Amino acid sequence: MSLRELKVCLLGDTGVGKSSIVWRFVEDSFDPNINPTIGASFMTKTVQYQNELHKFLIWDTAGQERFRALAPMYYRGSAAAIIVYDITKEESFQTLKNWVKELRQHGPPNIVVAIAGNKCDLSDAREVSEKDAKDYADSIHAIFVETSAKNAININEVFIQISQRIPVIDADGSAVKGFKLRRQPSESTRERTCC
């Protein structure tokens, strides 16, 4: 089985719950074999997708306007970007649109864009309708999911859909920065279990 490292960057206004989403995604599957990362700004999780292992290297960015110009350093080389907005804050949805535009122009050419409308547990305070957001996402061919990091709704969905959209590995492997785990399964198992 081959392992592919997929850099995923998180964009969105401060306070929309970027890191909470990732935390949710990562925490439930704490893999004792992977060294935990030192903080929530950078986290990893490996999931199996078909006959590949996808190791997500998740790069969080600071959402404050003041730091926004630093984002290119972070999203450069990403296979996917998750742009998060808060369904109870119309403004965060506008920011999202700006991120989409910036990525289209500055981002990696084939970057997979996923839009996550977070805090869907607070639908009473909703300011962004699901349909509007969905229509927008469709218009830019982005993945769209409403999530709740708080209630763990649709968190895995986002990443599953990213896995699905990542281009299939070429026969010569040149499309991606992956490497083959050439070790025999039994051996790689042993690494983890040897006395």
Place this chain on the structure above:
Amino acid sequence: MMMKESKDEFTTSGDRQNAGRTVPNGVSRDQTKTLSLLQGLRLCQDAWAPKSPWDSHGAHAALWGRPSGSFLVVQGSLSQDQLLCVSVADSGEPVKEFPIITTGTALQLTTSHLAFPDLFQLLHFYTLSRDVLPVCLLVPSWVYTLINLPDHLVPLLGPKTWLCPSSDLQANSMTSETQGTAEMPDTVLCTIQVTAANGALCFINPLYLQEHGDDWLAHSPASPVNRPIGLRRDRRLSTTRAWEGRGLKLRSSTLAEDNSSSLDHDKGSSSPVSPSTPEGVVLRRASGTSKEDPLKRASTDSLQSPLPQSPHRVSWIEDKIWLNSPLPSSLLQPPCLELDSLSVSSMEEEFEPASSPSLPSPRFQLADKMKNRLSAVGQALGGLVSPQRRLSKRVQEMAERRAGAFAEAVRGFVEDTLAGGAAPGGTCTEMLQDVRSALTNLREMLFDCPEIQSITDSVGDIPDFELDAMLELALHKVALKPVYTHLYVCLKTARRDDGTLQRLEANKSTLENRSLEELEGAAGAGVPDSSMMDKIQHRWTTMHEAYSPSKKVDTLLKVCKNIYHSMNANAKPGTVFGADDFLPCLTWVLLRSDLAILQVDTDYMMELLDPMQLQGEGGYYLTSLYAALFYISSFQPRLAKRQLSAEAHQSLSQWHRRRTLHGNQSRHSQNRRTIRRHGPLAEDGNSSKESSLSDRLQEALQGLEAELEAVKEEEEGRAGREQAQVPETLDLTCPERTDGERTTGNHRILN
């Protein structure tokens, strides 16, 4: 998963090297006793595993009132699997059932993670350790002597004999077992005892040491040997579980049975503290499939447990030790040359343990005795940690060899680099790029070197990037150590010339009195207190002193960890701090540090780090460090509510694009031996065409003034403006865009 593991265990258990890795932690038990129990169980299988019509009902009836630990194995009523029925002498439920499941060739109790190749070994283990059982299994003493019994008598043994404690077999007059009082003077079933007194090899959880120190190691167990079997059995492990039973696994009893000769052989040559009698029981973590974090669990264990009593129980091994040094069996030769690879005293000259991914670092002070023990562990693990050392050593030798091609290349590189600063017209960044491509060239050279290949081949099938990282690290010492101070001087000069250092200083005084909130940090996140800041300053110094960019990154990660620690210190539990909180906090720390030195180190790392390493955690925090420094150096009060200039943005992208191109190049090389050779050429081509980072920065700064004007205008006409124009400087397909195009395309970036 479990299946694979256990299968694997069994297939490899015969390997000689397992003797080195296996912790033969039993003491003073005559090995023949193990054999005789296994063989005895085998011989009288009909006695304890009666065939149909015996079922669980029959077993319950037969076991009722029997001594605790008495057991029978019968066929389960519903499935193919067998049932282990155990008398637990509990008035409520005197007999308990434990299904034994078969997964492929391995057997295990459904509730346990321990798997065994056959029933005999499973039962044997549970006579020693109860694991998930309420009590240890009780085996009649005559079973041990069964091999001495005339063949014709054996078939006569049935469940009745098995369960009847008074059956007296002529072969041995040993008193039969009654509950908890069986006397087996020469059979000491304390394989799970690890005693310091006897010099058994201990694996010690460093967390435990942190909490409790290592004084307890000096306590000698009262009498670790000759403990009557009954006492052992009766000791309820649950009360002392944290130290007593956890993590113990039967590696494979076949080890003891089938490989006694090789074990015996090994024991002579392996660690001096290895116990005299190898056993099949080794310390290990419960299971790779366990969802639970063994590190966490280990810490819980050790934190909760009181000071352990002798005989000393040892705790988990940190996973990392095994994980990052995946070695195939071929490599696990007795680690003669690397006896003290793990010992505290033999750490590389540079501060804390090298290549932090692989070794838990004993940061705390250790008493000598602990060092010795760690050293002993090092001997056991030597085979696992040695490749890097062997590689480094060999590379060093090669670099010193007279008239060697590699030595010549290194010498040439060092001379060129040291002379490089004086070369007219060459910028510092270009020089660093040259250094980077020279490192890549040297690495390729090493790859093609038979001496190195013999080492890398023996390391086995590890991913290319790990091999790259190992060679890089080995190279740093021979190539970078002689030149790094020179590079520092060049970098510093370049940064002074382009004004970065001056701006850092100026803006530092503007910003340093701002609180975290004023730096856009969220309320709730803490900042390092003064003692933590001292620690961080110390680490910055360490980072600056390191010549290897990889080691610098390791230190950077430690600083970031310290920062997280401070952020969390007074935060509400459960708060998750992402980049929104981390970047301001990092900025806050930087404003209290020597920015000039940090800028030099950051440039050094960014240009010299293997591009492959830029995607991971180190790359992330290096990017954050770079970003925070950039934020400070380009801070403009008048732009306070706006972004950095587009020029700045662009120069960052330029840098990143260059690195990405390089990175992809090496990543894409499928046939490394051929393609890699071409890599450097292409890289040279690229790097000379591209603008250097500092050039870009300079341009950025020159553009700032014009930018300010533009901003003013824009602010006036802000309402109703269309989407911002975005420069197209980042188009990867046209990397050679001219400067003219760049400046014209530059207006501002998005809001």
